[in-house]
Amino acid sequence: MNSAEQASHTEHVSAEVVVELESCAAQDAHAVFSALRTSFSSDRSADDVPEEMSGPGATVWTSTFDVSEIKEQAEPRRLTAPVLVSLQGGYWAVDQLIKALGPAFTVHVLGMAAGDQEKEVELRLEGR
Numbered sequence: 001m002n003s004a005e006q007a008s009h010t011e012h013v014s015a016e017v018v019v020e021l022e023s024c025a026a027q028d029a030h031a032v033f034s035a036l037r038t039s040f041s042s043d044r045s046a047d048d049v050p051e052e053m054s055g056p057g058a059t060v061w062t063s064t065f066d067v068s069e070i071k072e073q074a075e076p077r078r079l080t081a082p083v084l085v086s087l088q089g090g091y092w093a094v095d096q097l098i099k100a101l102g103p104a105f106t107v108h109v110l111g112m113a114a115g116d117q118e119k120e121v122e123l124r125l126e127g128r
Contacts, residue, residue, distance in 0.1 A: 015068035017089035017097045021061045024083045026050045029061045032083055032125060035074035035104040036097070040065040067096040074104035076128035084110075085123040094121055101125065 019036065021029045029050040037046060043064040050061045067089075087094050098121065101107050105125040113120045 014090045015066050015093050015096075016064050017067055017087055017093045018062065018064050019097070020086040020088075021050075021083055022086070023058045025080050026059075028079045028081065028083050031077045031079055031127075032085065032105075033061070033063055035077050036063070036065050036100065038072055038074040038104075039070050039100040040067050040097070041069075041071075042066075065097060067093045067100070070096075070100065074100065077104045079105070079125065079127035083125045085125055086120065087123065088120045089118055091119055094119055098123070104128065 019033075021032060026049075033042070033044070033050070034046075036042065037044075087097060089097070098107060098109075101123070105128060108124040108126070110122040110124055112122070
């Protein structure tokens with residue numbers, strides 16, 4: 001691949017990562033999404049705070065982050081309990097998001113499923 005092809009390829013790589021949090025307290029979901037919004041642009045505004053839903057089944061919170069540009073590093077955050085996180089996106093984008101979580105939380109990679117263009121990574125986050 002020559003440099004022109006490589007530059008063109010880089011421009012078409014998606015910088016978006018879908019983040020899903022399941023079965024955690026609303027305040028923990030807010031802590032995770034707030035930390036990520038500190039570093040990246042999101043499809044949700046800062047005042048879009050997760051709320052507990054009543055009824056059967058688990059509540060899943062989802063947001064998409066554009067990791068093409070890091071705004072600033074997130075400060076350490078507290079959680080009431082470990083949070084399970086699912087990330088889905090391009091290889092580079094998912095890796096960038098995981099790196100950005102490091103200063104805010106203790107990050108444990110639980111597993112990964114790799115595809116041709118994307119990967120899905122399961123994490124457990126603990127407060128700092």
